[in-house]
Amino acid sequence: MGLDLRICPACGELAERPVVTGAVVACAKCGHEWPFRKLPLFALTGPSGAGKSTMGPLLAERFGGDVVVLDQDVLWIDALRDAVTSFRSVWLRMAAMLHQNGRPVVLCGTVAPPEFEPLPERAFFSDIHYLALVGSPASLRARLRARPVWREWDEERIDEMLEFNDWLRKSAPALGVDVFDTTDVSRVETADHVERWIRARLPR
Template identity: 35%
Template sequence: MFNVCDNCGSYRPDKEIQQSPARAICPDCQHAHHFVQQPLFVICGPSGGGKTAVCRHLQQQTNAFIPLEADILLRPEFNNPDKKGDFQETWLRVCKNVGQAGKPVALFHSGGLPQNIEPCVERRYFSTIHYLALIATDATIAARLEARPAWRGCTPAFIDDQVAYNQWFRREGMHRTPPITTLDTTQATVIETSNQVLRWVRFDFTKPET
């Protein structure tokens, strides 16, 4: 496991990070663990925005990065209010370790907002984190959710919450730190949206670090 020190065996996710080359310094013994410091791409947004469909499509269409759907690790224990942040920390730890194979992760995660991700202990292992929200018109979000099978639990109250969440991204996304870029999927096919997400990731890959 990445968080276990190779030298003293301590489990310390809170290692100090040094750059050029990237090294994680164990707080207990000062051992320097060299690692690949990747960017992370978080695709968030309301249910009905198209995250799952785009993630599945990109898994078959690109090898530039690893698209992962956050819900595959969702379990009831992550709803424990006494362990707020565990789900985010778990996913950052997964993405960090996957990235050691040489490719960054694009994490499709409805709740992957800067205010949830940036305070995490595991955040330090990424060079940058970029945020993109897939949104649509309120009517489109509602119609997509209403069309889902009953077992998905898209009650009127849930749909209202997701429409409000959709509005939040339009109103607040660019005011977050870092800002959340928005991509409207109302008129786009899954293929078109996937291509736009791919271009967004590639653009951020080539941005000079500041």
């Protein structure tokens, strides 16, 4: 069995839209079926400045190998910036590959359910759980203004991120996204909350 679940291990056909029933993939060309590990994906989302990247190292230390914690920005490269849908698909394929090692993935990055749920690769996960870290507009603006110059956070880009923060707060209940406000909360308290949230949803 290969790690890329889109590729049939029998005939080598690449499926752009995998045929998945439960935890079994079927090849549309030759009919071969093979099982895979279908685990939940944890999406730690929210606007920039709310604390997602800060959580990555803290969670990796706390979970000690029970889950794999990744930052989606590591693949935010020129080849994918102009193709956001492909960027999301690549991450889902990567997470599904890692799941074949038996460890769920926690993906830290700005994403919302409408960007993951319609993708063909969504079929590789039992669930995608979303937790959004948000903040007050004033706190987010201050944090983003304080970032290094190379991050290129001008006022226009900050305003766009604040709009996303506001949209996420309002839309979260309808989208099935849990929300945690980090405005007046320490890093440790935030990590405590995120850890509890993940552990409560890990497969038994």
